[in-house]
Amino acid sequence: MKADIGVTGLAVMGANLARNFARNGYTVALHNRSRARTDALVAEHGSEGTFIPTETLAELVENLAVPRRVLIMVKAGQPVDDVIDQLVPMLAPGDIVIDAGNSHYEDTRRREAALAAKDLHFVGIGVSGGEEGALNGPAIMPGGPKESYEALGPLLEDISAHYEGDPCCAWIGTDGAGHFVKMVHNGIEYADMQVIGEAYDLLRSVGGIEPADQAGIFRSWNSTDLASYLIEITAEVLGHVDAKTGKPLVDVIVDQAGQKGTGRWTAISGLDLGSPIGAIAESVFARSLSSQPEIRATAQQVLAAGTDPVTAPQDADREAFVEDVRLALYASKLVSYAQGLDMLTAAAAEYGWSLDLGTIASLWRDGCIIRADLLDVIMKAFGGRDTSRHPEPGTTAEGQPSNLLFAPEFRDAIAAALPAWRRVVATAVAAGVPVPVFSSALSYYDGLRRDRLPAALTQGLRDYFGAHTYRRTDREGTFHTLWSGDRTEVEA
C-alpha cells in the first residue's frame, strides 16, 4: 500500500497535520530527522488512521503514491531548503512538494521557480490555527501552480476547518501568494491583539476595571459584532488567577511581547509596496517597545513628569466609557482589516496574482487565529466567495469596494462609532495611556477623508531643498520654483 501523502518534520504542528490527514482517511507516510518522534506518534496515535513510519527521506518517497505529495513542516528558513535539496533528486516530474511552515513568500517564490525548472510542483501553504487547528481543522492558504491544486486541493480541503460547509481552504494564487496571504493574516493578528490590549489598558487605567471584571466585559463583547476567537480567549486569560500568588495571571506575566517575525515581515512588505498599513506596523512597534526593558526603566525615571492621575469614571459614566472603548476597538479593528486587504491588492498588482478578497476573507471565517463573525460580513462585502476558484481559479468579481471602509455596512458602522472613537483616543492621550493602534487607525481614517493633506507642503519643501519638483492643482505638468534665484516658476 502506498501513502496518499508524506509528512516530514513531526514536531507538534507536523504531527498534528499528519494525524488530521489520517483521521480523514488518508494513508500518511511519516518521517522525522530523529526516529523517536515518528515512533512516538505511531505509538500514541497509530489507532487514529493508517500511518507508514519511515526511517529516511528516501524511504518516505518510496512509500508514496504518484504523483508524490510530500509535506514539509520544519523551521522556516534554511531547514526548508535543506529538506528540498535532499528531496528533489528522488522525485519525478509532476510530484508536489508542500511547505506548510510560516515561510517568507519571497523564499517560496524562489523555491517555486527552482522546482518548476525541474518540472516539480512547489506549493507554499499558509496554515493558521495553531496546534489545535492543525489537528482539528486549520484555515489553509495554498499558493503554487494552479495545476497542483487538482491533486492536492481535495486533501487540504478535507483536513481544513469548515464554515457552514465551505472548506476554509481554496487556491489563493501562484507561487508565494499563499504564504503572502498568511503573512498578512498574521499582521492583522498582531493588530487584533494590540487593539484588544489597548482596550484592556484603558478599561483598567482609566475605567478602574480589574481583570476579573473585564473578563465578563470581554465575554459580553463576544456577543456583539466583535465576536471572535481572540475576544473569546481574552476573557479566558483575563479571568485566570495565578495559582501561586492568587493574583490575576495577567499581572504576573512579564509585559514584553515576543514575536517570531511574520508581523515584522508584513510591516516591511507594506513599506516596500507603498501600502499605508500603519495600524499593523504600529502593532509590531508596540511589541518592540514593550521588549526594551532597560530603556523603559530609564524612561520611568528620566521622563517621570507624567500626566495627572486619572480619576475613574463613576458607575453610569463607566458604562458609557466601556461602550466607547468597544466601539473604538471595533473601528480600529476594521481599519486594520482594511489596511491588510488593501495591501493584498497592492501585492496582487506587484506579483501578478489574481487575489480574490472575498475568497480570502471566507477562508479566515474559521480555523484561523483571526476567525471572527466580521469575516463573513467582509466576505459578503467583497461579493462573496468566488466559487469559480474551486477548483479552478476565477477572476476578481466586478464591483468590489476598492477599500473595505467604502462598503456601505462598514462605512456606516464607522460613522456611528466615530464620536466614541475620538473620545476614547482623546481620553487616552489626556491620561497618558498609549494607544498606538487606536490613534493611528483613526489618523488613517481621517487622512483618507481629508480634502487637502499637508503633503502639498512636503512637496514644496522637497522642491526647495532638492529641486524634486511638484505638480500643480490647476495645470498639467511638473514644476520647480527657482528658490535660490528669483523664485519664478519653471516647467521641469
Ligand code: 6PG
Ligand atoms: C497562526 C499563528 C501562528 C503563530 C504565529 C505567532 O495563524 O496559527 O499566526 O502562525 O502563532 O507565528 O506569531 P508571533 O510569535 O510572531 O506572535
